[in-house]
Amino acid sequence: MIANPTAFLTPESGVIGFTQYAQDGFFDELIGEDGAPRAAARPLVERLERLTYGELLGRQRAAERALLHLGITFQVYSDAQGTEKIFPFDIIPRIIDAAEWRQVEKGLKQRIHALNLFIDDIYHEQRILKEGVIPHELILGAKSFRAACVGLNPPHGIWCHITGTDLVRDRDGTLYVLEDNLRCPSGVSYVIENRRIMKSTFPSLFQNTPIRSVGDYPGRLLDTLLHLAPPGIKNPQAVILTPGMYNSAYFEHSFLAQQMGVELVEGRDLVVFDGHVHMRTTGGFERVDVIYRRVDDDFLDPDVFRPDSMLGVPGLMQVYREGRVALANAPGNGIADDKAVYAYVPDMIRFYLGEDTILPNVPTHLCSREKDLAHVLAHLGEMVVKPVNESGGYGMLVGPAASAAECAAFAEKIKANPRNFIAQPTLGLSRAPVIVEGQLEGRHVDLRPYILYGKDIFVLPGGLTRVALRKGSLVVNSSQGGGSKDTWVLADAPHPGAATVC
């Protein structure tokens, strides 16, 4: 008797298929509601279906090995134990078609334009407050408002040079802006390195799919920085200021410095004298004209901000004020990514640009408003509540996942300081397939595109797709079990077989 040969197949030799792939009522980035791949994902799905699971896993392992060897890692605890982990990476990309990306790009440009006008207004005339669009106390009482920045004129009036905006998609397919990260957004190095790895993971797909390149980001970033140099300087010198190698984003700081060919400096490398910022070099002191600082406002200059800062440069802000050094991002711009201010971004867009918002906000309740507060307290179990000045997913309440006691305790915290909290309905974040134990399963994702504001506003076609690797989890932060995926933005017309520049 001959047994059915498939009975001998181990999971390793089984082929990849989406027939068993469950969507559980969420929007899936690659597979449509009918179970068939979305048009943009079709070449990828066809390629995957020609692989066995063992082959796919082999490619996944090869990609992880490459990341480990390149040292694209973050520290778990003591380095002495050699315990460094790669930022988990899943080789199945997320794909965005050209038409949708056009909307995203337009929406982001509009938003950054308005946010920049807002910051400039806040530190000058404060028209938006005077005309009653945003309440005074919301701004002037915010932790991120910097009195030291009032009246400052950064070069070309630009305050937010480098932004990473978090987008999420709800069940119905609508993309929302979840957060504006204007201070020191990180992650772009993963976008570039993930892509490099992906080109050796699926080379044939790159040949046959019009995937837009992300490789020119460092060049564009350098242009953005040099655009800010004080006028009349022939060969302006730009540097990146890092808190140092123990910072969790250190890999990125060093990666960007390497890719742009600029010095990566720490606070102790810089000295202010004769009205300029200088760096200590083996050939003596050299003047520095533009600083891409990855150090928070608070630590930038102990003379002006926190006096105990060891990471900053005493006297830096004075040189900046006098226009002899440029800083990106501009100190003080955090006022525009305060989560309570976020709720007013659509109003800002109307106020400054006279336009309707292209990329919508997630509906947001400000607990500082009495009516909102009552609503939030009554519906705590259905909402996500966030403190306005935290990032990284810290200090928040996810109502549907919290116990009654946790909700009650949180309610007290809100009542004690309503200004400090906002609340949003719990979204059903879209999902994308990831490789888990012998099959593909949907996991929730978000998207962080990167925007540069220099001579004009540039949106990198791609971004960091973060994925909550824990089953059912909505939290994508790397500190809480998140990983990443490459994000493919497709160009308009496919040119099969044409050489792609990635």
Place this chain on the structure above:
Amino acid sequence: MLSRVAESIYWMCRYIERADSVARLINVNLNFILDAPSGQTEQWEPLVNITADDAWFKKKYGRATRHAVTTFLTCDRDYPNSIVSCLRAARENARSVREVISMEMWEFLNRFYLEVNQAVAAGTDELYSSMDFLATMRHYGTLLAGCLDNTMSREEPWYFGRLGQLVERADKTSRSLDVKYFHLLPSVQDVGSTLDENQWAALLRSASSFQMYRQKYGRIAPDKVVEFLLLDRNFPRAILHCITRAEEYLHAISGTPMGSFSNAAEQHIGQLRAELAYAGTTEILRTGLHEYLDQFQTKLNRVGSSIHDVYFALQPTTSR
């Protein structure tokens, strides 16, 4: 280039070289023991003497057994000059300058570090006898030296890296020469016995110089070994060779012509090089090799500290 970066590259290369020379010492000693007549006690103490950290060792380990010494030198994370600690320090330095060194340099150093850590995690008992481990060390040491030379421009980062490597190498060669010579001294009169020749061969091998020595001198004679390791101009681990190159690179950094000096580092290394260049072996042995090497190390330390003062610890002048 940034002073901090120059310093990190300098130390990165010193630590790589240090790990490499420690591995070579253990390897040679293991090989030597396998050749030694049975019944003879294994000599591990000289390896501890070479580190000049005898007191530290005694406090933690007591007697210099094979297990204690190999553990101490390879995988003791508390001891700052063990192979594991050296590689960790090299990598930490590299990590702080990875935008300046070549991608290959970083990648291989990183893999080196990961592999050694893995081997150490696998257990010390496996490790100490493992020729495999030491072969891996040799492989990566060679690879990294090649990376430095083949992937980096002859500009400041490379010069500072080579400086670190050469200063460390001169130091290690002088220490092993000193210690070995001291231990072999009683047998100097006893020329010609098998053990003797094996001992001297082991010393040459620990500087990877056995073959090159043979090509130049043929028979192994103590004074020739000293001459070769101390005063050879062409062998890359010989002290005079290291100092000569280091002097050239210091001048390449500042642009000062050879034969003159523009800072203390150039002055001190110039004096040291001249002393070696015009020294004679017979004279050195007559006045005492140990005293000579002792003075050499003091002078080499002075070179190291003047490099630090001139290039790494720049201070703004008064009015600032």
